[in-house]
Amino acid sequence: MTLLAPVATLGRNTIGILAALGRITIYLVQTIGHMIRPPFYFKEFGHSLLTIGYFSLPVVGLTAFFTGGALALQIYAGSARFSAESVVPQIVAIGMVRELGPAMVGLMIAARVTSSIAAEIATMRVTEQIDALVTLSTHPMKYLTVPRVLAAFITVPILVGIGDVIGIFGGFLVATGKLDFNAATYLNNTVDFLEAADLASSLIKGAVFGFIAALMGCYYGMNSGRGAQGVGKATKSSVEAAAVLILAANFLLTSVLFAS
Amino acid sequence: MITLTDVHKAFGTNKVLQGVNLTIPRGESMVIIGGSGTGKSVALKSILGLVTPDSGTITVDGQDVTKVERDAFLARFGMLFQGGALFDSLTVWQNVAFRLLRGSLKRPKDEAREIAIEKLRRVGLKSEVADLFPAELSGGMQKRVGLARAIAAEPEIIFFDEPTTGLDPIMAGVINELIREIVVEMGATAMTITHDMSSVRAIADKVAMLHDGVIQWTGPVADMDDSGDPYLDQFIHGRAEGPIEAVR
Numbered sequence: 164m165t166l167l168a169p170v171a172t173l174g175r176n177t178i179g180i181l182a183a184l185g186r187i188t189i190y191l192v193q194t195i196g197h198m199i200r201p202p203f204y205f206k207e208f209g210h211s212l213l214t215i216g217y218f219s220l221p222v223v224g225l226t227a228f229f230t231g232g233a234l235a236l237q238i239y240a241g242s243a244r245f246s247a248e249s250v251v252p253q254i255v256a257i258g259m260v261r262e263l264g265p266a267m268v269g270l271m272i273a274a275r276v277t278s279s280i281a282a283e284i285a286t287m288r289v290t291e292q293i294d295a296l297v298t299l300s301t302h303p304m305k306y307l308t309v310p311r312v313l314a315a316f317i318t319v320p321i322l323v324g325i326g327d328v329i330g331i332f333g334g335f336l337v338a339t340g341k342l343d344f345n346a347a348t349y350l351n352n353t354v355d356f357l358e359a360a361d362l363a364s365s366l367i368k369g370a371v372f373g374f375i376a377a378l379m380g381c382y383y384g385m386n387s388g389r390g391a392q393g394v395g396k397a398t399k400s401s402v403e404a405a406a407v408l409i410l411a412a413n414f415l416l417t418s419v420l421f422a423s
Numbered sequence: 424m425i426t427l428t429d430v431h432k433a434f435g436t437n438k439v440l441q442g443v444n445l446t447i448p449r450g451e452s453m454v455i456i457g458g459s460g461t462g463k464s465v466a467l468k469s470i471l472g473l474v475t476p477d478s479g480t481i482t483v484d485g486q487d488v489t490k491v492e493r494d495a496f497l498a499r500f501g502m503l504f505q506g507g508a509l510f511d512s513l514t515v516w517q518n519v520a521f522r523l524l525r526g527s528l529k530r531p532k533d534e535a536r537e538i539a540i541e542k543l544r545r546v547g548l549k550s551e552v553a554d555l556f557p558a559e560l561s562g563g564m565q566k567r568v569g570l571a572r573a574i575a576a577e578p579e580i581i582f583f584d585e586p587t588t589g590l591d592p593i594m595a596g597v598i599n600e601l602i603r604e605i606v607v608e609m610g611a612t613a614m615t616i617t618h619d620m621s622s623v624r625a626i627a628d629k630v631a632m633l634h635d636g637v638i639q640w641t642g643p644v645a646d647m648d649d650s651g652d653p654y655l656d657q658f659i660h661g662r663a664e665g666p667i668e669a670v671r
Contacts, residue, residue, distance in 0.1 A: 202525070202526065204525070287510075290506055290508060291504045291505070291506060291508040292508050292509075292510055292511075294468070294473050294504065294508065295502070295504055295508035295509075295510070297471070297472075297473055297497070298471055298473075298497060298500060298501075298502045299497075299521050299522050299572075300493075300494045300497040300498055300522065300526050300527070300528075301521075301525065301526065
């Protein structure tokens, strides 16, 4: 029996993960169903646009700026090994737009927005505010989930676009200020090298990551356990799930969008 | 009239309701008493559809609650939650007028606010609190706001879940009086769950005691002291000795 214990644990965990994926899929389908059926809560949607999108700008901007700067330094140091320092603008641009911009923004949104949504909704669950919504003839998914998921789906690609620009600007400042690149040449190389498909992939990734981040926050919040421990666990689980799913989706999307 | 017939509900191996039979006539105030964890809240939430019973039937005016149109059904109810369950992100008046600002009972914003302020006055709160947030209020004031929200849309049926828990005796008395006045004034059917015997005596027309998943005793509040039921006697006198096992 002792010898089989690790196998049993593995089996239990696998079943647990598959069951959780099943429940999340059902929640996803229900969310989409509620998105297309009235009533719609426009005020809550507007509020979510502000909290998820606008108020995430500072953290996204700072993250992107430092990431772009660090990327320029790394690429310069790496490319210097085979005397290819001139590729810094192109690699910073493509690295930020295709990969680091969406992934970093997605993870920052998971940290900032997913945790906040999960904690808020879990607290509402624990303090019976979700039950109160039902007794007041208001569907919690329509009132809480749909506005947040939709707002994240719309605003995160915009944040990613802004993050891309700021990240490239961070790389530009480092390259021109510290690495002696010519500013005009740097900008020309960046603009010439980037294609519309790069930008489109960035925005698509942003939309998917935003959707995942908000959905995980809502799902774990709605299914929170009791008490402060339940809220804490829901918050932690939501961020873990969002981060893993965002990185998995990033891999899948990169595989699909850049298959050739 | 609300009728529960042979209602069962278990959470895993914990059998909470084991055949609850209870009738609450229209316009009456029924108080359900019983120890903690005996399923009083589950019974109440089963009527509202917040909890789905494993078996049995629950009807309101002859209609099975699982087969009614949810919005119209819920529009007939008001509920005061134990902790108030006020929405933190909304002001007091928006909480009170929540139902009047959206859905089938939607009114113009000014009218909804006016009704909310009127209901706040009805529960003894001044109009100045209307623009505060729930976190800025004391526990007693939050209960009053919860009560105002429960009656804002003038429901036919009002549920009170532990209305005086966490309040000092004077505030508990004020809330009990308010509940009684409002229920009588509105002619509403009321169902209250509580362990507070002063609430029972102030609010109830009839009392039902839930123990071991079934209704142990039910009858008019006036008969409660002479029921001869050892479970009810132990509970209402708060005795440690008796048929109800106290976990020490």
